[in-house]
Amino acid sequence: MSNIKEAEEQTGISRANIRYYEKMGLLQPKRNEKNGYREYRPEDIKRILQIKILRKLDVPIEEIKDTFDRPEMFGKVIQKQKERLEKQRAELTDAIDFCEEIKEENLGEFDPQYYLKKMDEKEKKGAVFADLLNDFKKVSKAEAEARFSFRPDTMCMNPEEFEEALLQYASEKGMKIVITKKGMYPEFTLDGIPYTAYRHFSRFGAIIECETTNAKTAEHEMSPKRYHMFKWLHRMELPTFLLILILVLFVRSVEGFVLAMIFYAICGIVAYSRYFDYTRNS
Known part of the structure; x- marks a missing residue:
């Protein structure tokens, strides 16, 4: 039997x-009946190592669990992941080829509409940018539904001003709003999705933050690493289109992603701070 520290040392998993x-x-x-501590048997260590390999292959947690629940599914899970990776390899090849077509050296000269049109033309001929862009759209939609913020015209110092700000926001967006709980921190539904609103202040004035735990997300449709990468791209909202092309060239690990984010944060720190002050649901 091994304790969790020994299991960590034997498997290299934290x-x-x-x-x-x-x-x-x-x-x-199992837990030790005397002290309640976990005890890891050799078969537990073996399973941790199996998980380690499958996660290194980017197999989703849900599919790993299915494999352990139904061992006969292992071959099908591996084949499915192989097909996913081959598809990703095709995406990378197309993205690398497309990068070679971008001639601008200055971001100000970069015309995303022109290149999106070229991408559409290539997709019709068999290129596979669609999944990359569609995943970004899914994550953007999920994040926009899960939380959003806006700057009202007033300081919202009382419930009436708070409610009026929410009604004005919904009117501007052409969305249906129903206030379900009034007060300084009202609850409401926006196009049927429930939200709770609260207020804080920035150097530019009041900011109303709205969050829901009931929004549909795209996280279950892709690996957590892929979802969170697109989530950060959505939040940064600098030249996301260009950044996607850059990321697919060299992000092969968590470390590579961290380096990319550090570089991106340095380049976009001013715009990033403005995001929290001005971002609106889109």
Whole structure:
């Protein structure tokens, strides 16, 4: 038997990740009856190593769990992941070829409409940019539904001003709003999606933040790493189209993604701060 520290040393997987796998139902170690501590049997260590390999292959957690629940599905899961990776390789090849077509050296001269039109033409001839762009659209829509903020015309110092700001926002967006709970922090539905609103202040005035836990997301349709990459791209809102092309060239690991984000944050820090002050639901 091994304790969690020993399991961490034997597998190279952090105890935080081991506990996460337990929470997701991938592991079920026994507990010592005397002290309640987890004890990892050799078969548990073997399973952690199996998870490690499958996660390195970017197999989604849900599919790994299905494999453990139904071992006979293992071959089909691996084949499905192989097909996904081959599709991603085709996307990378097309993206690399397309990068060679971009001639501008200055971002101000870069015309996304022109290149999007060229992408559409290539897609009709068999190129596979569609999944990359569609995934970004899915994540953008999910994030826009999950939370948004806007700057009202007043400071919203009382419930009446707060409610009026929400009604004005919905009117400007052409959306149907129903106030379900009045007060300083009202609850409401926007096109049927429930939200809670609260207020804070920035150097530019009041900001109303709206969040929901009931929005449909695209996270279950792609790997967490891919979802969170597109989530950050959505939030940054600098030249996202160009950044996607850059990222697909060299992001092969979490470390590569971190380096890309650091570089991007340095280049976009001013615009990033403005995002939190001015962003509106789109």
